[in-house]
Amino acid sequence: MAVAQPANKFVGSQVCKTCHPDIWLNFYKNPHFKSVASGKEPEDKTGCEGCHGAGGNHVAASGGKTTIPRAFSLMTSTQALNTCLGCHSKDLSRANVRRSTHTEADVVCSNCHSIHKPAGPKFLLAKRQTELCYTCHAAIRAQFEMPVKHRVNEGVIQCTDCHNPHGAFSSATPAGSSAALVTTAFDNEEPCLKCHVDKRGPFVFEHASVRVEGCEGCHVPHGSTNAKLLRRPVVFTLCLECHNGAGTFGRENNGVFAQSASHNMLDPKYQKCTLCHVRIHGSNSDATFLR
Amino acid sequence: MRTLFCIIVIASAAVAQDTVAPATGEQVGTVRGQNTGDYNLVQSWELGYRFASVGGNQDQYRSDVNFHDGVRLLGSSFTINSKDGKGHWFDEIALTTQGLGNDPYESATLRVQKNQWYRYDLLWRQNDYFNPGLTVANGAHLENTTYSWQDHDLTLLPQNWYRIRAGYSRTTQNGPALTTEQEFNTQGTVYPIFRDIRQQFNELRLGGDILLKGLRLTLQRRWEYFKEDTTDNQAVAEAGAAPQILTSFYRAQPYRGTTPGWMGNLFFERKWLAVNGRLTYASTKGNFVQNETAMGVDRFGNSQNQQYIILGDGDRPVLTADLNETLFPENKFSIVNNSSVSNTRMDGNNTFEQFSNATFLVSTINFQLLNIRLVTNATDLRYRFSKQLNVFAGFRFAERRIQSIEDASVPGSPYSGITAQQANHTEAGVAGINWLPLKALRVHLEGEVGRNDNPFTPVSLRNYNVIRSKLQYRTKTVTLGGGYRENYNNNSIQITAYSSHARTYSANASWAANSWVSLDASYTKLHLDTIGGIDFFAGSPIAQQITGMTSIYISNIHAANLGLRFALTKRADLYLGYNITKDTGDGRASLATQPTAIGQAFYNVQTFPLTYQSPLFRLSIRINEKLRYNLGYQYYGYNEQFGLFSTYENFHANTGYTSLLWTF
Numbered sequence: 001m002a003v004a005q006p007a008n009k010f011v012g013s014q015v016c017k018t019c020h021p022d023i024w025l026n027f028y029k030n031p032h033f034k035s036v037a038s039g040k041e042p043e044d045k046t047g048c049e050g051c052h053g054a055g056g057n058h059v060a061a062s063g064g065k066t067t068i069p070r071a072f073s074l075m076t077s078t079q080a081l082n083t084c085l086g087c088h089s090k091d092l093s094r095a096n097v098r099r100s101t102h103t104e105a106d107v108v109c110s111n112c113h114s115i116h117k118p119a120g121p122k123f124l125l126a127k128r129q130t131e132l133c134y135t136c137h138a139a140i141r142a143q144f145e146m147p148v149k150h151r152v153n154e155g156v157i158q159c160t161d162c163h164n165p166h167g168a169f170s171s172a173t174p175a176g177s178s179a180a181l182v183t184t185a186f187d188n189e190e191p192c193l194k195c196h197v198d199k200r201g202p203f204v205f206e207h208a209s210v211r212v213e214g215c216e217g218c219h220v221p222h223g224s225t226n227a228k229l230l231r232r233p234v235v236f237t238l239c240l241e242c243h244n245g246a247g248t249f250g251r252e253n254n255g256v257f258a259q260s261a262s263h264n265m266l267d268p269k270y271q272k273c274t275l276c277h278v279r280i281h282g283s284n285s286d287a288t289f290l291r
Numbered sequence: 292m293r294t295l296f297c298i299i300v301i302a303s304a305a306v307a308q309d310t311v312a313p314a315t316g317e318q319v320g321t322v323r324g325q326n327t328g329d330y331n332l333v334q335s336w337e338l339g340y341r342f343a344s345v346g347g348n349q350d351q352y353r354s355d356v357n358f359h360d361g362v363r364l365l366g367s368s369f370t371i372n373s374k375d376g377k378g379h380w381f382d383e384i385a386l387t388t389q390g391l392g393n394d395p396y397e398s399a400t401l402r403v404q405k406n407q408w409y410r411y412d413l414l415w416r417q418n419d420y421f422n423p424g425l426t427v428a429n430g431a432h433l434e435n436t437t438y439s440w441q442d443h444d445l446t447l448l449p450q451n452w453y454r455i456r457a458g459y460s461r462t463t464q465n466g467p468a469l470t471t472e473q474e475f476n477t478q479g480t481v482y483p484i485f486r487d488i489r490q491q492f493n494e495l496r497l498g499g500d501i502l503l504k505g506l507r508l509t510l511q512r513r514w515e516y517f518k519e520d521t522t523d524n525q526a527v528a529e530a531g532a533a534p535q536i537l538t539s540f541y542r543a544q545p546y547r548g549t550t551p552g553w554m555g556n557l558f559f560e561r562k563w564l565a566v567n568g569r570l571t572y573a574s575t576k577g578n579f580v581q582n583e584t585a586m587g588v589d590r591f592g593n594s595q596n597q598q599y600i601i602l603g604d605g606d607r608p609v610l611t612a613d614l615n616e617t618l619f620p621e622n623k624f625s626i627v628n629n630s631s632v633s634n635t636r637m638d639g640n641n642t643f644e645q646f647s648n649a650t651f652l653v654s655t656i657n658f659q660l661l662n663i664r665l666v667t668n669a670t671d672l673r674y675r676f677s678k679q680l681n682v683f684a685g686f687r688f689a690e691r692r693i694q695s696i697e698d699a700s701v702p703g704s705p706y707s708g709i710t711a712q713q714a715n716h717t718e719a720g721v722a723g724i725n726w727l728p729l730k731a732l733r734v735h736l737e738g739e740v741g742r743n744d745n746p747f748t749p750v751s752l753r754n755y756n757v758i759r760s761k762l763q764y765r766t767k768t769v770t771l772g773g774g775y776r777e778n779y780n781n782n783s784i785q786i787t788a789y790s791s792h793a794r795t796y797s798a799n800a801s802w803a804a805n806s807w808v809s810l811d812a813s814y815t816k817l818h819l820d821t822i823g824g825i826d827f828f829a830g831s832p833i834a835q836q837i838t839g840m841t842s843i844y845i846s847n848i849h850a851a852n853l854g855l856r857f858a859l860t861k862r863a864d865l866y867l868g869y870n871i872t873k874d875t876g877d878g879r880a881s882l883a884t885q886p887t888a889i890g891q892a893f894y895n896v897q898t899f900p901l902t903y904q905s906p907l908f909r910l911s912i913r914i915n916e917k918l919r920y921n922l923g924y925q926y927y928g929y930n931e932q933f934g935l936f937s938t939y940e941n942f943h944a945n946t947g948y949t950s951l952l953w954t955f
Contacts, residue, residue: 028372029383033376034450038407038450076678098565098627104673104683121385122385136761139774139815142817142848147354147901187611188573194462197462200575201577202605204605204640204641205657212663212691212748213748234936240825240826244823247784251711252695252697252709254711259828262834263827265892266831287657287697
């Protein structure tokens with residue numbers, strides 16, 4: 001017959017402070033200190049025990065990780081996620097965390113956030129944001145070191161301007177391959193439009209592929225050798241790869257119309273398509289985006 | 292102090308031209324800053340001078356780097372925290388700035404909050420954006436605009452069962468940029484010109500959350516306003532090939548767009564179930580007028596006075612709905628399903644009227660509609676065998692329906708436009724594994740296979756597959772990582788073929804050898820080769836249709852970073868870094884002569900080898916407890932192997948800064 005264990009009791013953060021003064025000294029600067037300051041939260045949502053669970057057994061055993069009900073270093077990633085979501089699941093920005101590619105890859109809260117050793121005052125990130133993301137995404141770092149890039153390394157733009165690391169709602173634009181945590185602008189549009197508002201339209205003459213395939217149809221958002229972050233070093237090959245009249249592609253389902261016979265590609269000016277088709281994202285005046 | 296500096300240099304290691312202001316995060320241990328009453332205050336200010344010396348193509352330097360001489364507040368941070376969380380007016384103020392004083396990349400963040408009562412966040416950013424004017428005019432660099440963003444968010448009663456949120460955002464772009472206006476020179480060549488553009492976007496947000504019995508309802512109302520007021524008024528004569536001359540040109544094309552929108556979200560979670568539902572609706576309306584008058588002499592010597600007036604409007608209602616359900620039948624197993632529907636309907640009409648020499652010439656009415664309806668469903672299963680091993684698998688389905696109407700007529704005539712409808716379906720399966728064979732070793736493998744039955748463009752995903760893998764070994768002092776990713780897409784049909792094959796290899800290592808030396812290094816290889824069928828007209832003297840050619844693009848990018856940190860003495864710390872990005876293209880050393888002129892044009896742009904490298908160092912010397920002297924230097928070298936359109940834009944730059952950092 002098993003001997004009944006005494007119930008684990010809550011002891012309060014002041015008791016934790018006795019042995020962990022190094023953590024407690026700065027804890028008033030931690031967002032989680034709100035639960036202590038409020039004085040109204042239940043014991044299981046207050047201070048140290050709010051995250052780590054009741055400390056009675058831990059105190060009785062004079063320490064030890066195994067006596068902590070929720071010692072994060074001993075928990076599975078799912079347990080760590082569930083513990084944090086106990087309070088943080090209801091915010092809109094984390095609505096998709098259960099199905100995010102980070103969660104699928106076993107990357108959970110404690111992989112990016114450091115509750116006791118944050119790098120900055122906001123969001124308790126373990127490192128500064130770009131550095132944190134580059135820890136796993138070294139290839140993305142390489143893209144932001146291309147000559148032409150969004151200014152992420154320079155600090156004016158952040159990864160979270162376009163991505164939601166907690167999982168994103170489906171974009172209204174692309175279908176197919178799973179989006180890399182790309183967030184939406186204005187709730188349901190591509191994030192690019194948040195800054196490039198002039199490309200948002202609506203236009204009388206839409207460049208249909210922009211709306212159907214999204215900006216990435218022509219652009220690489222992180223970095224490129226082209227001045228406008230195009231997928232090719234020059235514009236004419238990019239345009240001609242779609243505008244070849246073949247198949248059932250395009251708006252009318254009978255091929256994306258090929259280039260005009262009046263455009264002699266030996267003439268350099270016709271190799272610079274956007275020299276004339278300046279409103280290539282969409283125009284209110286001209287069906288071929290000339291003005 | 293050495294520990295503190297380690298924090299400083301680690302925080303600044305990843306950036307191209309960063310300050311060495313300290314990170315403001317509170318570590319465990321001694322409290323930093325000064326205590327004043329019930330508050331603790333920590334601040335640091337770094338004031339310095341930037342310098343830059345540029346050789347070669349100055350415009351490309353401005354496009355890629357853009358740092359210039361001058362005094363700057365390179366960085367600052369300022370935090371006040373109440374020690375008991377019960378401050379009178381506030382419990383926290385956190386301010387950070389970067390690059391103030393005319394750096395091309397300036398930003399500031401501010402948070403002010405009082406526990407239980409309010410939280411206010413500000414994010415302000417400004418980017419002096421300089422960029423080549425597309426690939427036009429042989430790379431002429433004439434775009435020089437300033438982007439400015441600001442976001443304000445206020446939450447009232449942030450810890451209450453109901454919360455009220457309000458926000459305001461503003462985005463502006465001003466400065467010379469590409470217009471739609473084209474002019475000509477005496478050789479008859481047309482080219483677009485650059486004018487000061489003026490664009491402004493404002494957004495107001497108001498909403499709140501209510502939490503009742505574990506169910507949270509979020510509502511938000513938005514009002515967005517966009518306007519553009521770029522005008523052009525040119526009175527100076529512009530001569531073309533004789534006798535053509537443009538004596539005056541006037542264009543105004545004001546645009547006003549408004550988007551009221553709604554968003555509602557419902558969330559609840561139980562022990563075995565979590566559900567999140569969202570509904571959004573936004574309806575954009577845009578109104579525009581374009582009035583253009585040009586006066587001059589045409590190529591036959593006749594005086595011309597032409598006016599175009601185009602006016603109309605566009606509508607775009609967008610409706611989206613998402614539903615996520617997560618089931619946890621047991622601790623080890625979860626099922627996640629997401630269903631999403633979005634409908635984007637764009638329609639617009641304009642009336643185009645042309646007057647020639649004050650005589651009405653032509654009037655047309657245009658109407659277009661593009662309706663995109665996307666329905667997606669994704670189901671993912673996760674099972675955890677043990678703490679060391681879990682697997683997942685999922686299936687995604689998307690159906691996209693596109694309806695199109697393109698119509699034009701003269702007033703009084705019936706429409707006789709083109710209407711079309713199509714649908715395409717994407718089905719994809721994913722599966723993967725997360726494995727911890729050792730406590731410090733983490734392995735992730737994942738694959739995705741997808742099929743689309745009717746892709747929208749010749750370069751869209753049709754038959755694609757993706758492989759993703761990551762390996763990470765991490766101890767307290769060493770991190771080793773590696774990754775491989777492969778994306779393959781084949782969108783070939785009978786007449787045209789398109790395939791794209793991208794492979795990414797990456798490796799990274801960090802080593803904190805001891806308290807006075809550490810190392811970071813990474814290497815990435817990005818390999819891409821694409822081939823697409825093309826069809827165009829070319830030839831001399833008469834252009835002929837050319838079919839059967841392909842457009843090939845091959846890039847082979849090697850990127851490497853190396854960072855070494857040394858604590859030289861008790862007072863001096865040094866960081867040495869080197870970044871290089873090298874595209875070796877398809878390996879060709881020079882551009883070979885091709886049998887035909889058009890073959891040469893495509894051959895020349897099949898690959899674009901270049902080297903972009905940047906060695907740097909940063910030295911920081913502690914003068915006393917509160918003061919440090921910093922010196923930074925960074926070299927940028929950009930070298931294209933083959934110029935586009937015979938234009939090389941190579942540059943080299945010596946940049947740096949010297950500064951004093953005051954922390955207390």
